[in-house]
Amino acid sequence: MKKLTIVTVMLLISNLGFGQDFHFSQFYASPLNLNPALTGSTELTRVGVNYRKQWPGLSYDFNAYSAYFDHYSYDLNSGFGIIVNSFQEANMRINTSDISFLYAYNLRVAESWNFRLGGQGSWVRRSAKLDNLVFGDQVDLFNRTVNQSSIDLIPDFEPNGYVDISFGALVNNDYMWLGGSAHHINRPNLSFFPDNEAGFLPMKWSVHGGFNFPLGANDYFGSKYDNQASLLLNYKKQGPFQQMDIAMQALYGTVIGGLGYRGIPGLRNMPNQDSIITMFGVNLENGMVIGYSYDFMISNIGYQTRGAHEISFRYQFLMGDPRSRNQRNRVLKCFKYMM
Numbered sequence: 001m002k003k004l005t006i007v008t009v010m011l012l013i014s015n016l017g018f019g020q021d022f023h024f025s026q027f028y029a030s031p032l033n034l035n036p037a038l039t040g041s042t043e044l045t046r047v048g049v050n051y052r053k054q055w056p057g058l059s060y061d062f063n064a065y066s067a068y069f070d071h072y073s074y075d076l077n078s079g080f081g082i083i084v085n086s087f088q089e090a091n092m093r094i095n096t097s098d099i100s101f102l103y104a105y106n107l108r109v110a111e112s113w114n115f116r117l118g119g120q121g122s123w124v125r126r127s128a129k130l131d132n133l134v135f136g137d138q139v140d141l142f143n144r145t146v147n148q149s150s151i152d153l154i155p156d157f158e159p160n161g162y163v164d165i166s167f168g169a170l171v172n173n174d175y176m177w178l179g180g181s182a183h184h185i186n187r188p189n190l191s192f193f194p195d196n197e198a199g200f201l202p203m204k205w206s207v208h209g210g211f212n213f214p215l216g217a218n219d220y221f222g223s224k225y226d227n228q229a230s231l232l233l234n235y236k237k238q239g240p241f242q243q244m245d246i247a248m249q250a251l252y253g254t255v256i257g258g259l260g261y262r263g264i265p266g267l268r269n270m271p272n273q274d275s276i277i278t279m280f281g282v283n284l285e286n287g288m289v290i291g292y293s294y295d296f297m298i299s300n301i302g303y304q305t306r307g308a309h310e311i312s313f314r315y316q317f318l319m320g321d322p323r324s325r326n327q328r329n330r331v332l333k334c335f336k337y338m339m
Contacts, residue, residue: 021183021204022064022087024050025260025277025293027234027245029312032068032083032102034208034234035181036118037170039104040072040079044287048314054295057306060090070102071319079104079118093129098122098164112173120166120183126190127159162188164201178209202239209233215250227252232260243272249279256281256291263298274299275307289314 024030030050031038047069054062070081081102088095104118135150168181183204191199215227227250234245242264249258260277276298281291295308 021238022052022062022085023236023243024052024064024066024312025245025262025275025295025308025310026050026279026291026312027208028210028232028247029289029291029314030066030068032070032081032100032120033066033085034206035168035170035179036102036120036166037104037116037168037179037181039070039081039102039118040106041104041116041170041172041177042316043072043074043106044316045069045071045319046314046316048312050310050312052308052310054308055301055305056309057304062090063088072106077106077108079106079116094126095128096124096126098124100164104168104170114170114172116170116172116179118168118170120164120168122164122166123161124164124188124190125159125161126192128192158192160190160192162190164188175214176209176211180208181206204236204238206234206236208235215252243274247277247279251283254283254285256283256289260293262295272299281312287316289316 024033027034029048031041031048033050048067050064050066052062052064054064065086066083068081068083070079072079079102081104083100083102084098085100086095086097100120100122102118102120104116107115107117109115134146138147138150140147163186164184165186166181166183167185168179170177170179172178181204183206184201185203187200187203189199190201210230210232213229213231215229229248229250232245232247232249236243236245243262244264245260245262247258247260249256256279258279260279262275262277263273274297275295277293277295279291279293281289283289289312291312293310293312295310297305297307
C-alpha cells in the first residue's frame with residue numbers, strides 16, 4: 001500500500017506538472033531562464049551550467065539540466081545568448097528539451113541606470129513513455145496487490161515539438177535590479193494529441209529583483225574583497241498556481257552563504273509552503289562562481305522525498321581587448337556574483 005500511495009502521488013504531481021515550468025531554487029544563477037532581458041547583463045561574456053535533482057527519496061524523481069552562453073556587445077549595446085534545457089520525469093519518462101536564442105538591448109537612461117528589453121524564441125521537443133501508469137482495473141483492493149496487465153490500451157505517444165515565445169524587461173544600477181518577464185505568450189499546445197484543446201501551456205508571469213548592501217573591504221588577512229549582502233525576490237504565477245522565492249545571501253571574501261524560503265504563507269484557497277533553502281558557494285577571482293543548495297521540504301509531501309539538490313556553475317570573462325573599443329573591464333556590482 002505504501003508503494004501504491006507513492007505511485008498515486010507521483011501520478012497526480014506529474015499530471016499537474018504538465019502545464020507548469022520547472023524551476024531552480026538558485027533562480028538568480030540561471031538568469032536566461034529567469035528573464036530574457038538578463039542576456040548580457042554582466043556586460044561580459046558568460047557561460048553557465050545548472051543541475052537540479054528533485055525528490056531523490058522517491059522511486060521516481062525529477063532531473064533538470066541547463067547550459068547557457070551569453071555575450072555583451074559594447075558596439076551594439078546588446079546582449080546575445082543561447083540556452084539549452086532538458087527536464088526529465090522518471091515515472092512516466094516525460095522528457096522535455098528545448099533550445100532558445102535570446103537578444104536584449106541595453107538603453108542607458110542615466111550615468112548609472114540601465115533599461116534592458118529582451119526577447120526569446122525557443123524550439124521545444126517533448127516525448128513520453130507511459131509504461132508505468134497504473135489503471136483502476138490493475139488494483140486489487142482486497143488482496144492489496146497491483147496486477148501487471150490492464151484492459152486499457154496505452155497508445156504510443158509520438159514526440160511533438162512547438163515554438164515558444166517570451167519577453168522580459170529589466171532596470172538596474174550598480175546596487176539593485178528589478179525586472180519582469182512573460183513566458184509562453186503564444187500559449188503553445190504541448191499535448192501529444194493535436195485535437196486536445198485543453199493542452200495549451202498557460203502563460204507564466206514573473207516579477208523579480210535584488211538589492212545589494214555593501215559591507216566594505218575585508219583586509220584582515222591582507223586581501224581586498226568587496227563584501228556584500230543581497231536580498232533576492234522572485235514572484236511567479238502560471239495558471240492558478242503562484243509562488244514566491246525569497247533569499248538572503250552574503251559574500252565574504254570568496255565565500256558565499258545564504259538562506260531562502262519558497263512559498264506563500266497564509267494563502268487560504270491553496271496553501272503553498274514548499275521549502276527552506278540553504279546555499280553555499282565560492283566566488284573565485286578568475287570569474288568563476290560555484291554554488292550548491294539544498295531544499296528542506298516543509299510541504300505536506302514531507303521529508304520522505306528528501307528535498308532537492310541543486311548545483312550551479314558560472315564563468316564570466318571579458319572577451320577582446322578592452323582598450324580597442326573603450327570597453328570596461330568590470331562586472332556590474334549588482335551582478336557581481338548573483339548573475
